[in-house]
Amino acid sequence: xxxxxxxxxxxxxxxxxxxxxxxxxxxxxxLIGLIGPNGAGKTTVFNLLTGVxxxxxxxxxxxxxxxxxxxxxxxxxxxxxxxxxxxRLFKQMTVIxxxxxxxxxxxxxxxxxxxxxLPRYKKEEAWLEEEAMKLLKIxxxxxxxxxxxxxxxxxxxxxxxxxxxxxxSPKLLLLDEPAAGMNPNETNELMQTIKLIRDxxxxxxxxxxxxxxxxxxxxxxLVVIDYGMVIARGTPxxxxxxxxxxxxxxxxx
Amino acid sequence: MDYGILxxxxxxxxxxxxxxxxxxxxGYTMVYGIVKLIxxxxxxxxxxxxxxxxxxxxxxxxxxxxxxxxxxxxxxLIGMGIEKVAYKPLRNAPRMxxxxxxxxxxxxxxxxxxxxxxxxxxxxxxxxxAPIQIGALQISQIMMISxxxxxxxxxxxxxxxxxxxxxxxxxxxxxxAKAAALMGISVNxxxxxxxxxxxxxxxxxGILFAMAYPQIKPLxxxxxxxxxxxxxxxxxxxxxPGAMLGGFLLGIIESITKGFLSAFWPDASLxxxxxxxxxxxxxxxxxxxxxxxxxxxxxx
Amino acid sequence: MKNKNKSLIILGSLLLTYLFLxxxxxxxxxxxxxxxxxxxxxxxxxMASSLTLVTGYLGELVLGHAGFMAVGAYxxxxxxxxxxxSAALEFPIALLCGGAFAAFIGILIGIPxxxxxxxxxxxxxxxxGEIIRIVLNNLKVTNGAKGLSGIPSYSNFTVTFFVTIVIVxxxxxxxKSRHGRAIIAIRENEIATDCVGICTFxxxxxxxxxxxxxxxxxxxxxxHYLQVLSPSSFGxxxxxxxxxxxxxxxxxSLSGTIIAAIVLGVLNEVLRAFSEYxxxxxxxxxxxxxxxxxxxxxxxxxxxxLGLKNKLxxxxxxxxxxxxxx
Numbered sequence: 001x002x003x004x005x006x007x008x009x010x011x012x013x014x015x016x017x018x019x020x021x022x023x024x025x026x027x028x029x030x031l032i033g034l035i036g037p038n039g040a041g042k043t044t045v046f047n048l049l050t051g052v053x054x055x056x057x058x059x060x061x062x063x064x065x066x067x068x069x070x071x072x073x074x075x076x077x078x079x080x081x082x083x084x085x086x087x088r089l090f091k092q093m094t095v096i097x098x099x100x101x102x103x104x105x106x107x108x109x110x111x112x113x114x115x116x117x118l119p120r121y122k123k124e125e126a127w128l129e130e131e132a133m134k135l136l137k138i139x140x141x142x143x144x145x146x147x148x149x150x151x152x153x154x155x156x157x158x159x160x161x162x163x164x165x166x167x168x169s170p171k172l173l174l175l176d177e178p179a180a181g182m183n184p185n186e187t188n189e190l191m192q193t194i195k196l197i198r199d200x201x202x203x204x205x206x207x208x209x210x211x212x213x214x215x216x217x218x219x220x221x222l223v224v225i226d227y228g229m230v231i232a233r234g235t236p237x238x239x240x241x242x243x244x245x246x247x248x249x250x251x252x253x
Numbered sequence: 254m255d256y257g258i259l260x261x262x263x264x265x266x267x268x269x270x271x272x273x274x275x276x277x278x279x280g281y282t283m284v285y286g287i288v289k290l291i292x293x294x295x296x297x298x299x300x301x302x303x304x305x306x307x308x309x310x311x312x313x314x315x316x317x318x319x320x321x322x323x324x325x326x327x328x329x330l331i332g333m334g335i336e337k338v339a340y341k342p343l344r345n346a347p348r349m350x351x352x353x354x355x356x357x358x359x360x361x362x363x364x365x366x367x368x369x370x371x372x373x374x375x376x377x378x379x380x381x382x383a384p385i386q387i388g389a390l391q392i393s394q395i396m397m398i399s400x401x402x403x404x405x406x407x408x409x410x411x412x413x414x415x416x417x418x419x420x421x422x423x424x425x426x427x428x429x430a431k432a433a434a435l436m437g438i439s440v441n442x443x444x445x446x447x448x449x450x451x452x453x454x455x456x457x458x459g460i461l462f463a464m465a466y467p468q469i470k471p472l473x474x475x476x477x478x479x480x481x482x483x484x485x486x487x488x489x490x491x492x493x494p495g496a497m498l499g500g501f502l503l504g505i506i507e508s509i510t511k512g513f514l515s516a517f518w519p520d521a522s523l524x525x526x527x528x529x530x531x532x533x534x535x536x537x538x539x540x541x542x543x544x545x546x547x548x549x550x551x552x553x
Numbered sequence: 554m555k556n557k558n559k560s561l562i563i564l565g566s567l568l569l570t571y572l573f574l575x576x577x578x579x580x581x582x583x584x585x586x587x588x589x590x591x592x593x594x595x596x597x598x599x600m601a602s603s604l605t606l607v608t609g610y611l612g613e614l615v616l617g618h619a620g621f622m623a624v625g626a627y628x629x630x631x632x633x634x635x636x637x638x639s640a641a642l643e644f645p646i647a648l649l650c651g652g653a654f655a656a657f658i659g660i661l662i663g664i665p666x667x668x669x670x671x672x673x674x675x676x677x678x679x680x681x682g683e684i685i686r687i688v689l690n691n692l693k694v695t696n697g698a699k700g701l702s703g704i705p706s707y708s709n710f711t712v713t714f715f716v717t718i719v720i721v722x723x724x725x726x727x728x729k730s731r732h733g734r735a736i737i738a739i740r741e742n743e744i745a746t747d748c749v750g751i752c753t754f755x756x757x758x759x760x761x762x763x764x765x766x767x768x769x770x771x772x773x774x775x776x777h778y779l780q781v782l783s784p785s786s787f788g789x790x791x792x793x794x795x796x797x798x799x800x801x802x803x804x805x806s807l808s809g810t811i812i813a814a815i816v817l818g819v820l821n822e823v824l825r826a827f828s829e830y831x832x833x834x835x836x837x838x839x840x841x842x843x844x845x846x847x848x849x850x851x852x853x854x855x856x857x858x859l860g861l862k863n864k865l866x867x868x869x870x871x872x873x874x875x876x877x878x879x
Binding site: 050052071072073076077081082084088089090091092093097100101102104105107109111114115116117121124125128164165167168 | 723726727729730731732733734735737738741742744745746747748749750751752753759763
């Protein structure tokens with residue numbers, strides 16, 4: 001059974017259907033690219049998968065469970081986390097605190113235990129510090145741990161967002177245009193990072209990206225959407241020669 | 254007593270006080286539309302307007318229409334001045350800072366007029382014309398003047414906003430100030446004009462309010478100001494027809510609770526303000542952007 | 554170890570402050586008028602720091618904080634007036650009950666209201682605050698507009714001083730815990746907070762309830778200091794007064810809030826000499842302070858200049874805008 005199974009998913013915003021009857025299947029361990037022209041509805045798909053919007057029709061099954069009526073924070077607990085097209089870090093918090101926030105669900109101490117510094121608080125905070133540092137180290141962000149995240153350079157902010165998404169120990173990671181606004185060096189570094197995530201965490205990844213070099217070189221399978229509908233699926237080489245896809249990008253029907 | 258007549262009478266009274274709330278609410282809404290500032294000093298501008306007219310009538314013996322015009326013009330200038338001195342430096346600051354400044358301006362005006370004129374209320378010269386009887390209904394001349402004048406001013410404002418170049422510039426600035434500036438619209442000028450028009454409408458609202466209750470005092474603007482603000486929110490803040498609708502609605506609800514419900518429930522007038530706030534809360538919970546407002550989704 | 558030292562220094566200086574003020578009081582160098590001023594400032598510290606949790610750290614505008622104070626004040630006053638226990642027993646019970654009832658009302662209000670954001674939340678809390686005042690004005694048990702009198706005099710300088718310290722410390726520790734991090738994250742980016750698996754609604758309501766709880770305790774102290782209560786002491790303008798302290802203190806800075814409460818309290822007393830011109834000067838000071846802030850002159854900056862900032866590292870974010878950006 002596939003890890004994620006999306007069946008005929010549609011959303012309707014007062015007559016406009018940014019996504020309609022979308023089918024999508026992702027097997028465990030896959031790295032899939034979701035591509036399409038601007039305004040095709042890619043980010044809306046992410047918003048639907050993470051519960052930011054609720055689908056009006058269709059179903060989303062994750063790990064054998066229906067998740068299409070769950071709230072965002074519940075979906076995260078089931079194991080889907082994401083990053084954002086326009087970076088959404090907690091700007092005025094330190095780098096390490098950004099990651100610590102994402103570990104929140106794994107801590108159990110109560111407010112009173114926190115205020116009184118009772119043993120469980122101390123134990124869990126010590127564990128948290130260690131885990132957060134470990135995660136930052138993987139992304140080479142450990143030396144910035146106590147800087148405000150807004151002061152990080154752009155590429156590192158992207159990395160931190162990915163690290164934060166991984167802190168929730170997801171089974172499926174959604175990356176929304178991680179290479180947007182990056183120079184070629186940063187994009188290369190990002191490709192290394194994505195590879196690293198797959199190796200280290202054995203992660204299933206769904207990726208939205210406009211940088212075709214990146215998509216073609218790292219994704220095993222691509223799904224192309226336009227006007228909220230899937231117009232093609234296949235391996236990068238199949239997609240490269242697909243008439244419909246070329247048409248969609250060049251503006252022909 | 255015939256309850257039907259009583260209800261009709263209270264609706265009329267509500268239209269009267271509501272027309273005044275609507276005039277004041279327009280000032281809140283225009284300013285909020287462009288600078289996103291809850292201008293807490295607006296209720297006090299209304300008080301200033303009433304005091305200026307009061308001086309013109311009692312000290313200079315001017316006729317009421319002239320006094321109204323002078324008061325509107327002076328309040329327009331005062332409103333623009335306050336914006337320049339107190340709000341403009343904070344335009345790029347966090348919005349809560351500007352809110353505190355507006356409260357500061359409000360305190361300032363209230364204290365200044367208390368020092369100048371004393372804290373006690375003074376009788377306001379009003380029109381001593383006999384009310385018109387239509388059946389069992391009583392319609393005072395002031396009521397007719399208030400409603401007529403405010404409806405006239407609202408239509409004029411609507412035409413100004415819709416038809417003139419300046420009005421269009423104001424609408425553009427309230428949609429998106431940055432884009433408007435790029436299109437060559439002077440945002441400073443539109444903000445000044447919004448304050449000027451809002452304050453002038455506030456002044457006439459204050460005069461009509463003073464004539465309705467025939468008295469004035471330095472704190473007279475606080476409650477009507479707050480209620481007019483609620484009216485603006487109720488109708489959908491930033492939307493001119495919303496402010497008018499909210500104003501009339503609020504006036505009618507208030508006078509029905511005070512004058513009609515009290516016939517069945519003696520304590521109704523004590524709870525009148527609580528009922529207003531409850532309605533405001535319910536409306537906001539059902540339609541978070543007000544009756545005529547549109548919900549804007551945050552783009553993710 | 555460094556942290557331990559810092560706490561010891563703070564604790565020591567607090568005790569010294571207390572001893573200093575206490576000696577002044579007992580030798581009659583500080584008369585009862587000034588001890589009243591100090592108590593009023595301490596209560597303002599409690600009110601403003603509880604409001605800071607919601608307005609500064611959570612980033613939501615609240616214009617009805619005095620309402621929670623009123624709930625706490627009336628609840629605790631009614632308890633001590635009707636219970637027949639020793640002061641040492643009934644006063645803590647009354648304070649906690651006042652706080653708990655205020656928190657309960659806070660949750661009741663917060664559940665519907667916190668779905669709104671920014672100015673709208675401000676307006677809705679203003680509405681609830683006024684409704685609380687009007688209810689107190691009309692209930693029999695609160696003696697309506699005449700209010701309560703003959704409340705036992707339980708809060709004095711010592712009690713208020715130590716309760717304030719306990720509350721401020723609790724806030725500080727709460728902010729540093731996982732709950733505090735979640736609250737700050739919501740201010741920074743609500744959608745991202747949701748997307749890391751935090752139920753933002755729960756934490757918003759939580760912050761709201763905690764703020765109401767401590768405001769309720771502040772109200773209890775207030776009631777048992779003044780010994781009389783009337784609904785008019787908890788109007789919209791009182792809520793604004795606490796908001797002014799929070800904004801001047803730098804929003805999301807506990808130390809800034811405390812300093813602003815003290816500065817404004819002292820300013821208020823100094824200006825009393827100007828009788829009717831007091832509010833005129835106060836309002837001008839307020840406007841010019843905000844204009845100065847906008848031009849970059851802040852309490853934080855002054856702290857920086859004095860080298861105090863690193864010693865009292867309570868501060869969170871300084872510039873935050875409420876509601877829609879831009």
